[in-house]
Amino acid sequence: MDPKAAAIFRDRGIDVDEKPGLTAAELAEIIGNYDGLAIRSATKVTRAILDASDRLKVVGRAGIGVDNVDIAAATARGVVVMNTPFGNSITTAEHAIALMFALARQLPEADASTQAGKWEKNRFMGVEVTGKTLGLIGAGNIGSIVASRAVGLRMRVAAYDPFLTPERALELGIEKVDLDELLARADFITLHTPLTDQTRNILSRENLAKTKKGVRIVNCARGGLIDEAALKDALDSGHVAGAALDVFESEPAKDCPLFGTPGFISTPHLGASTSEAQVNVAIQVAEQMSDFLLLGGVSNAINMPSLSAEEAPRLRPYMALAEKLGKLVGQVVGEDVRSVDVEVEGAAAELNMKPITGAVLAGLMGTYSQSVNMVNAPVLAKERGLDLREIRHDREGDYHTLVAVNAGTEAGPKRVEGTLFGNRAPRLVKIFDIPVEAELDGQMIYIVNTDEPGFIGALGTTLGAHKVNIATFNLGRRSEGGEAVALVAVDDPITPELSDELKRLPGVLEVVPLSF
Numbered sequence: 310m311d312p313k314a315a316a317i318f319r320d321r322g323i324d325v326d327e328k329p330g331l332t333a334a335e336l337a338e339i340i341g342n343y344d345g346l347a348i349r350s351a352t353k354v355t356r357a358i359l360d361a362s363d364r365l366k367v368v369g370r371a372g373i374g375v376d377n378v379d380i381a382a383a384t385a386r387g388v389v390v391m392n393t394p395f396g397n398s399i400t401t402a403e404h405a406i407a408l409m410f411a412l413a414r415q416l417p418e419a420d421a422s423t424q425a426g427k428w429e430k431n432r433f434m435g436v437e438v439t440g441k442t443l444g445l446i447g448a449g450n451i452g453s454i455v456a457s458r459a460v461g462l463r464m465r466v467a468a469y470d471p472f473l474t475p476e477r478a479l480e481l482g483i484e485k486v487d488l489d490e491l492l493a494r495a496d497f498i499t500l501h502t503p504l505t506d507q508t509r510n511i512l513s514r515e516n517l518a519k520t521k522k523g524v525r526i527v528n529c530a531r532g533g534l535i536d537e538a539a540l541k542d543a544l545d546s547g548h549v550a551g552a553a554l555d556v557f558e559s560e561p562a563k564d565c566p567l568f569g570t571p572g573f574i575s576t577p578h579l580g581a582s583t584s585e586a587q588v589n590v591a592i593q594v595a596e597q598m599s600d601f602l603l604l605g606g607v608s609n610a611i612n613m614p615s616l617s618a619e620e621a622p623r624l625r626p627y628m629a630l631a632e633k634l635g636k637l638v639g640q641v642v643g644e645d646v647r648s649v650d651v652e653v654e655g656a657a658a659e660l661n662m663k664p665i666t667g668a669v670l671a672g673l674m675g676t677y678s679q680s681v682n683m684v685n686a687p688v689l690a691k692e693r694g695l696d697l698r699e700i701r702h703d704r705e706g707d708y709h710t711l712v713a714v715n716a717g718t719e720a721g722p723k724r725v726e727g728t729l730f731g732n733r734a735p736r737l738v739k740i741f742d743i744p745v746e747a748e749l750d751g752q753m754i755y756i757v758n759t760d761e762p763g764f765i766g767a768l769g770t771t772l773g774a775h776k777v778n779i780a781t782f783n784l785g786r787r788s789e790g791g792e793a794v795a796l797v798a799v800d801d802p803i804t805p806e807l808s809d810e811l812k813r814l815p816g817v818l819e820v821v822p823l824s825f
């Protein structure tokens with residue numbers, strides 16, 4: 310990685326160790342000492358590495374592809390994974406164009422032959438790219454740049470990308486086609502998709518057979534997109550006139566079946582290797598990771614919604630409130646939560662809602678599982694089949710800002726509401742439709758009782774007898790003589806015996822010890 314990354318970390322007050330070339334075992338041994346890990350494509354961040362990473366909070370990929378990181382394992386451990394999606398796009402697109410020309414004019418073979426003292430002018434007859442059709446598989450960041458360069462070279466570009474809109478195709482001056490049409494028409498094919506279940510082997514033996522005779526193929530995206538054995542056969546038979554791979558099914562590629570095949574060119578995953586691109590991605594990864602570790606800003610994360618370093622300070626108190634509301638619901642309602650509506654109103658409705666929802670889920674899911682945070686909470690919620698909705702209200706309510714969590718349970722909806730005092734201090738304002746103002750903090754007891762004289766005295770006496778000091782006492786009731794709630798903050802732990810004794814007090818309907 311370019312040294313600029315380490316310089317940025319140090320400038321921002323983060324200690325950095327630069328350790329290129331670690332083996333997997335060496336990385337597993339030391340990873341437990343680090344809060345962040347910045348990597349390029351060669352470092353595999355496996356489940357085993359993540360399991361050994363007690364403090365790790367973020368993996369930053371100085372580049373685009375994150376297939377070297379076990380995202381599911383990182384998410385499950387609550388580790389954010391971020392990449393730098395644009396910093397090396399131009400460089401990689403230029404490499405694809407360079408390989409296309411290298412194929413068109415057989416440059417590596419011509420160079421080797423000339424330097425070997427042969428002067429084989431007749432052997433190296435090339436083809437022009439002008440007027441030829443470039444079949445582009447994947448028209449995202451890199452594919453689009455390749456397309457615009459190819460249009461500049463007076464090529465026709467036919468692109469296959471299910472997510473390419475007709476408007477974008479028009480803007481790029483290219484034609485959107487289906488894969489079979491691309492295969493049948495292209496003189497050159499370049500690939501620019503990630504490796505997914507849908508793109509794996511997209512140039513399979515069967516699809517290679519559908520290509521035009523004499524096609525030339527370039528892959529600067531990911532190994533696994535092309536069947537290497539089938540490509541070798543197609544080169545040997547002359548059906549494919551040339552192929553250039555920067556990426557391989559297995560890397561580092563040591564014994565690829567294509568090596569030595571006439572018409573085959575290879576580079577060792579050099580697509581992003583220019584000084585410009587490496588400076589870009591190094592700066593970007595270090596800034597993003599520093600923003601996250603120091604300010605809580607999240608950009609370009611694969612497994613978490615974005616939250617800019619500018620937004621983070623404003624959202625932080627809301628996230629604290631949301632997490633407390635989620636925890637309250639989880640602790641009082643227990644396992645019976647089937648759906649969650651997160652609602653915002655007033656000033657909260659003007660904010661980026663994803664981090665607020667993430668914090669509600671983190672609070673709620675944290676009552677069911679250990680080590681839950683905003684990264685893994687949505688996955689855990691999905692695994693439980695929780696139905697999640699985000700609702701933004703335009704209406705003006707009683708509070709200048711409000712966050713509500715409405716949990717769907719078998720016994721009906723259970724709704725809690727909270728606000729921020731002074732735009733910073735989280736306060737509960739309503740629990741299950743009963744107005745109660747309370748700070749949700751430390752150890753608390755939630756008690757439901759019938760509103761009748763003598764209860765508060767009996768509660769105080771019982772806590773006193775157990776040497777439990779009351780810090781704050783918050784009361785609310787549905788109606789005079791009806792259901793009442795008490796939220797009592799205490800300085801000492803609530804033992805199961807104390808909890809049972811409280812349950813036996815006259816008029817008490819429910820007792821739940823809470824922890825925030």
Ligand SMILES: NC(=O)c1ccc[n+]([C@@H]2O[C@H](COP(=O)([O-])OP(=O)(O)OC[C@H]3O[C@@H](n4cnc5c(N)ncnc54)[C@H](O)[C@@H]3O)[C@@H](O)[C@H]2O)c1
Pocket residue numbers: 373374375394397398401446447448449450451452469470471472473501502503504505507508529530531555556578579580581582
């Ligand atoms: N060789 C290198 O050194 C190098 C450097 C940078 C990036 N890459 C790789 O290049 C690839 C493309 O990068 P990018 O920045 O353009 O990504 P991108 O996400 O911007 O674009 C990928 C495109 O592929 C399309 N796509 C997804 N599934 C598809 C399918 N089934 N069929 C057709 N198209 C499909 C998407 O719609 C998207 O437009 C990535 O795999 C990246 O890792 C390689």
Ligand SMILES: O=C(O)[C@H](O)COP(=O)(O)O
Pocket residue numbers: 348349350351371372373374375397578580581582
């Ligand atoms: O996805 C990428 O960005 C490329 O594979 C380049 O990665 P590298 O430059 O770290 O090898």
